[in-house]
Amino acid sequence: MRIISITFARRVSIPTSVYTKSSILCSLCYNHKRTYHSTPTLFNKDNKDKTTTTPPPSKEEKEKVDDTTQPEAPKAPSRIRRPKYKIWLVNEGKNFTDSYDRPNYLGSNIPFPMNPFFKPQPPLSDSTKEEIWLKFTQEGQTPRKIGTDYGVSLKRVEAILKLKKLEKDMGKKGITLQKNLSENIEKMLGARSFCAEPLTDTLPKVGVPNFETVDENQDFSPEDAAKILRRPTLAKIQEKEHQEELLKPFSLEENSTKDEQIMTLVGRDEKETNQRFQFKFKTVGKEQNVILRDRDGSLYKIEKELIR
C-alpha cells in the first residue's frame, strides 16, 4: 500500500515510482487507439501500469530516461500536472476499482451529486425473470397477474417475456449465453427480485386549461366533460381496454400484420444471375400474380396466405 505524502509548498515532492520507458510507450499507443470496442488487451495493459503507478516520474527517473536518448542537459524540477486528480485517483478513486459486488455510486445512492432527483432503480434479477417465464409458459398466468405479483409494469412483463423467448431460441440454436456477464453485472447493479412500478404508466396529455361556464344549479358530470373535451368517456375507455385484453391476450408467437408469403420455386436460369438486384414482377388487377427473380437466377412464384 503506497502512502503519498504531500508538502504544500511551491513544489510538490513525490515518492519514487516505477514509470518505466515501456509504460510510457504503452500510454502513447493508447492515445492512438481508434476503436473503443476492440483491443481490450491494450486497454488492460495500460490500466495495469496506471493503477499501480499513478504519480508522474520523479526527477531522477526522468533524467535516467533522458540520458539514454540525449546527452546531458540541465533540467528544471518537473512540475506535476493535475496533482489533485492523481491523488484522488489513488485515494478515493480506489473505491471504484476494487470491489465489484454491489452498487458503488459517487453519492451514497445517487450517481450524480448535483442531481438528487435521479435515483436509479435496480433491475430485476435473472432468476426472477426465469420465474416469470415459467409462470407464463407453464402455469399460463396472464401478464397482468404477473405484473401485480412482482410489482412490474405490463410493458416490462411483455418485454421480459419477449427477451426470454429470444434467449431460449438462441440457446436452442447453440449460441452461448453470456452468463458471466449477467451474473457479475447484476451484482454491480444491485438487481432485486421485485420492482416497485405501477401496472401502466403514462402521463395524460393535458393541454391548455379548458374553461366552460355552467349554471350554478346545473350538475356537471364526467360524461359532459368528455363531450366538451371531445374524448371518449372513462367508462368507455376502460371497457375497450378490458375487451382488448380478453380478445387479444399477449402471446409470444409473432403475429405479423402482413400476410404469410409462400414462395414456390418455378424455374432457374443460370444466365440471369445478378449480384445486386432481386426483380419482382407484379400484375396489376384482380388476379394478382407475383414473380420473383432472385440473384442466383432462380424464379419464384409468391402467393399470399391470408391469416384472417
Add this chain to the structure above:
Amino acid sequence: MRKPKDSFSRGLIRMSWSKKNLFIIHQRGDRLPRSQNRTLFQQKWQAKKDTRAYHGAQLNEQQFRRLFEPKLPTSNIKEQKEEQHPPVSVLTYASLERRLDFIVFRSCFASSIWAARQIIIHGKVSVNGKKVSVPSKLAKDGDIISIDPRAVPYLTEPMTPKGLTFKPIPYMQPFLFIPEYLEVNFNTCSIVFLRNPISRPGRSEIPSPFPPEIHSLAHEYYAERIKKKKSKRTRHLIPVEENFRID
C-alpha cells in the same frame, strides 16, 4: 486547437466512463453553476452549455434542434397524498433517449456515447433482427435491440461455456445504472425500449447530472429559439392506444 472532451479547464460532464469524467463530476460536487451577478441570458447559456455537453454531446446543434420538442408534457396530479413530481423540465432531453446510440450507452454496453456510436456504425447492433448501422435511428415502443457480445468493452476473449470472460473496466462502477424505460437481458445482450421516459413522484427517469432547475433554464433557452409543432417523425413511434390509456 480544440480542447479534449474531458478537459479539466472546461469542467464539462460527459456521457462517458472515463476516470477524468468521474473526477470532474466529483469536483463539481453538488455546487450549482453560479447564478449570482449573472444576467438571465448568462444563466440560460450556462445551463444550455452544461446540459448539452452531457445530453447529445455527439450531436450538432442542427441535429439537436430537429429532435428537440418545445412543448413539454403536462401532468395533473389531483391526489395530494402522492409525492410531488419533479418539475416537468426534467423531460427536456427525453426525445434524445430514443436514439439508438443513447439506448446502447444507457444499457451499459458502451463506455461512452461516442463508443456507442462506433459500435453501431461498425454494424454490431441489430434492431428486431435486422442490422442497423445508423446511430440516429429512433426506437419504437417495444423494439428489441441486440448487440454482438464481442463488442461489449468489458467482455474479453477467453470464451468459456458461460460466455465471454467478464473483465470490469476500472472506474466504470459509478456509472452502472439502467433507466426504467429500458429492459435489458444480459444473457443475450438485448434491450427492449419500453416507452418514453416520464417523471415519477419524487424522481426523474432520465439519468442526468443536473437538477431540474438547470434543465428549466436550458429548456427556456431552446424554446425561445425553436418554435415547432410536434414532429411527424416521432408520432409513429408511440402506439395509438397510448393516447387514451388510463389505469
